[in-house]
Amino acid sequence: MNNIKYNKIKWCLGCGNYSIINQLSKVLSLLKIKKKYIVIVSGIGCSSRLPYYIKFKGVHTIHGRAFSIATGIKLSNKKFNVWLITGDGDSFSIGLKHLLHTIRRNININILIFNNGIYALTKGQKSYSNYNNNSFNIIALMLSSGATFVAKTLYNNPIHLRKTLYYANKHIGTSCVEIIQNCPIYNNIKNKINNIIYLKNNYKLIYNNKCILLKNNKPIIKNNNKKFKNIWIHNIYNLYKSFLLSNFYIINKKLPIPIGIIYKKRKYKTKHLVCKKKKYNIENIFNKNIIF
Ligand code: SF4
Numbered sequence: 001m002n003n004i005k006y007n008k009i010k011w012c013l014g015c016g017n018y019s020i021i022n023q024l025s026k027v028l029s030l031l032k033i034k035k036k037y038i039v040i041v042s043g044i045g046c047s048s049r050l051p052y053y054i055k056f057k058g059v060h061t062i063h064g065r066a067f068s069i070a071t072g073i074k075l076s077n078k079k080f081n082v083w084l085i086t087g088d089g090d091s092f093s094i095g096l097k098h099l100l101h102t103i104r105r106n107i108n109i110n111i112l113i114f115n116n117g118i119y120a121l122t123k124g125q126k127s128y129s130n131y132n133n134n135s136f137n138i139i140a141l142m143l144s145s146g147a148t149f150v151a152k153t154l155y156n157n158p159i160h161l162r163k164t165l166y167y168a169n170k171h172i173g174t175s176c177v178e179i180i181q182n183c184p185i186y187n188n189i190k191n192k193i194n195n196i197i198y199l200k201n202n203y204k205l206i207y208n209n210k211c212i213l214l215k216n217n218k219p220i221i222k223n224n225n226k227k228f229k230n231i232w233i234h235n236i237y238n239l240y241k242s243f244l245l246s247n248f249y250i251i252n253k254k255l256p257i258p259i260g261i262i263y264k265k266r267k268y269k270t271k272h273l274v275c276k277k278k279k280y281n282i283e284n285i286f287n288k289n290i291i292f
């Protein structure tokens with residue numbers, strides 16, 4: 001399988017996080033990066049316990065502040081391959097402005113948002129990303145913050161999940177990946193995720209014998225019939241269409257949830273800022289095993 005070592009995992013039985021850690025570890029084992037350069041940073045929540053469970057350099061920080069810590073780590077040494085693990089409660093409430101500014105800066109890190117629609121660690125209160133009428137449209141929010149890579153994947157499709165993490169890591173800049181995750185204890189969505197469509201660049205939007213047409217800039221569901229000439233073709237570089245995709249559940253509840261790479265910016269400049277002060281060198285901090 002892979003050579004990643006785990007500590008004892010204490011998530012509940014059946015938690016969707018098991019699938020995510022499994023696929024993440026497979027991706028990490030494939031990377032041609034020395035283990036000492038892989039760093040996992042998390043905030044607070046069930047998902048954010050991940051750095052304890054996988055044996056890499058890891059920092060379990062505080063509510064919503066993983067973004068600043070991950071940014072600092074990356075700036076201290078560009079060789080660091082930084083994975084930021086956060087939940088919907090952590091990133092879309094107290095960490096919201098940190099998330100948006102991290103995306104705006106386009107630092108080369110991977111942000112994985114485990115979205116179960118609730119605050120699982122504090123016993124299941126609804127979060128702001130619950131896909132109801134009163135929630136944030138989190139994909140649209142990230143797109144409008146200038147995200148250069150936005151994708152959505154599922155905890156229960158391991159191959160899709162693994163590929164998405166792989167492509168997110170290949171992207172130079174901030175990669176934002178929303179992973180729909182099941183919490184069987186407080187919000188069991190296992191049998192509710194059935195109206196979905198998998199996106200593939202340059203492929204038509206076809207699913208379950210249906211297709212989606214774009215008529216006067218409006219997505220319309222039709223029975224899949226070869227006579228249609230204007231079936232929507234996914235283009236990951238088209239920001240306008242990506243916004244439409246992110247708004248499917250608002251435009252029409254019957255439209256499927258788009259899964260896949262929703263947007264990738266084709267051309268942009270990246271600049272690597274470096275912190276030159278030695279005393280703030282994060283490698284020194286890790287090596288001294290300082291706990292603070
Ligand atoms: S409470 Fe939910 S999210 Fe947290 S570990 Fe248990 S199943 Fe997973």
Ligand SMILES: [Mg+2]
Pocket residue numbers: 045087088089114115116117118119120127
């Ligand atoms: Mg959550």
